[in-house]
Amino acid sequence: MISLTSPVRTSAHCWPAGAKLLGLCIATAMLFAIDNLLVQGLVFAFVSLLYALPGKAFLFAGLRQMKLLWLFVFVVGLWHIWTAEYELGASIVLRMLSAVGLANLVTMTTRLSDMIDFVKKITIPLRWIGLNSQVLALAIALVIRLTPVLVERGGQLTHAWKARSTRVPNWRIISPFTVLALDDADHVAEALRARGGFNSLEEI
Numbered sequence: 001m002i003s004l005t006s007p008v009r010t011s012a013h014c015w016p017a018g019a020k021l022l023g024l025c026i027a028t029a030m031l032f033a034i035d036n037l038l039v040q041g042l043v044f045a046f047v048s049l050l051y052a053l054p055g056k057a058f059l060f061a062g063l064r065q066m067k068l069l070w071l072f073v074f075v076v077g078l079w080h081i082w083t084a085e086y087e088l089g090a091s092i093v094l095r096m097l098s099a100v101g102l103a104n105l106v107t108m109t110t111r112l113s114d115m116i117d118f119v120k121k122i123t124i125p126l127r128w129i130g131l132n133s134q135v136l137a138l139a140i141a142l143v144i145r146l147t148p149v150l151v152e153r154g155g156q157l158t159h160a161w162k163a164r165s166t167r168v169p170n171w172r173i174i175s176p177f178t179v180l181a182l183d184d185a186d187h188v189a190e191a192l193r194a195r196g197g198f199n200s201l202e203e204i
Helices: 017-033 037-052 056-065 069-082 086-108 112-122 124-129 133-164 171-194 197-203
Strands: none
Touching: 017 086, 017 112, 037 056, 037 086, 056 086, 069 086, 112 124, 112 133, 133 171
16 A cells, blocks of 8 residues: 655645645635636636645646546546537536645645544544444545555556557456455455454554
């Protein structure tokens, strides 16, 4: 598993995780309340500036982590071109890029342990209804850490397909991808059991 926190230090690395996550929630809500295309464009330009300010290394690292988003941008843009809803399509694309870009900035400038600690604190009241906040925090951590691993697995299967066939990769890679995902899940489960399982979380 890998960490998504950027090794390039910025001033945002020192900000509290709770403040950044709260700011992300507010900013995302405001993005969906904005209907003006020009304002959406200005917000996207501001988000792009936030990536560029720490330097090229930080900018390129951010772009690499957002590479999966470009497929959705292409599909949404193509659909709205097909339906001749150009302004609506541009607004949706800009809103999506800005929202995901801000979320990615928070991930890049916040240690996973800090986010887990914050989630534990704000979900303590949920223990009254039987929800283990520590298990929830661990689940969030696993999703954040393992998603890039699954993406890498998919890329490896795609490259393997291209090395053996001239045809474009299709649905046939779904089966081996599922097997690899289940195998990774089994390894993680074994690691958790070796450390005492979810019961060991009570000691954290």
